[in-house]
Amino acid sequence: MKTKASKLMSIALTGILVTTLMAGCGTADEKKGADGGKTTVAMVTDIGGLHDNSFNQAAWEGLSRAKEQLGVEVKVQESKRAEDYLPNLTSFAKSNSDLTWAIGFLMGDDLKKVALENPNNKMAIIDSNLNGDIPKNVTAVTFKEEEGSFLMGVLAGKMTKSNKVGFIGGMKFALIEKFEYGFKAGVKAVNPNAQVTAAYADAFDKPDKGKLLASQLYQQGADVIFHAAAGTGDGIFKEATERGPGHWVIGVDRDQSALAPQNTLSSMVKRVDNAVFTVVQDLKNGKFNAGNEVVLGLKEDGVGYAPSTSTNTPADVIKLMDDYKQKIAAGEIQVPATADQFANFK
Secondary structure: OOOOOOOEEOOOOHHHHHHHHHHOOOOOOHHHOOOOOOOEEEEEOOOOOOOOOOHHHHHHHHHHHHHHHHOOEEEEEOOOOHHHHHHHHHHHHHOOOOEEEEEOHHHHHHHHHHHHHOOOOOEEEEOOOHHHOOOOOEEEEEEOHHHHHHHHHHHHHHHOOOOEEEEEEOOOOHHHHHHHHHHHHHHHHHOOOOEEEEEEOOOOOOHHHHHHHHHHHHHOOOOEEEEEOHHHHHHHHHHHHHHOOOOEEEEEEOOOHHHOOOOEEEEEEEOHHHHHHHHHHHHHOOOOOOOEEEEEOOOOOOEEEOOOHHHHOOHHHHHHHHHHHHHHHOOOOOOOOOHHHHHOOO
């Protein structure tokens, strides 16, 4: 992914937790927003849909919280195929929603087209900075997925007994490669003898393909698999469950431990829910980061690991993850996000 952004901003998500808790405490008048009227926020999912156990679902949870706590009106349209992105976004833009969300980097080109054609309509996107060319009516929210994935690599590197670890990505795009190389760097940092095998499903909505790839990796001796494949990843949890104890999975985007409680070590969470909520809250307060990219990493609590990690992960391994988290947040470790950066990682 290109990083030539016109303006880069980092929001401290540590403050998000505070504002989230306080959001429900306002009076009815305060919840009417800066303009005193009803705020309408629309959301278009990618093909994973609302119940992908991943970032679409997390985004919807954030928007639902905004409806409950901020009193905004919410609308949603699920995309069944990529060709739906443009008409779905256009429909909300033409309906004069106060803000329209595009959830997922696959909608980048379509979001940009609709934003330029409707310059008076505010829009926002998750997981894309539109190659650094962000229209003046758009807020772009991205995450340092490689940083959270590094912690998952530390976990996998310490928990593997076979010294064989797997990674399954949805599609081989720069965004998903951030997960792969951050994960590989974490494994390398704590267990240089471990081998990481990466496989790509070429789809984010094919659980059967995820199950097949997981079966192949487990068959090859991998005992820990980390995925960044949205709904495709559901099949990995199913395969692990069928194979039984000792076949570990690490989830992504939100806490996925419920998919395989006995086989899940952790999940690399992206606080898409908080990001969506905060942008909407700012909009209600008359603020909008027009034309800007908001970048969220470990330092901003934008990525991290799920609370359920302690269920199957020893305390000493969690402490090691926390130690690395502090070093990354302090800038002592630069986590690789690309193949070239990983090749030079020490």
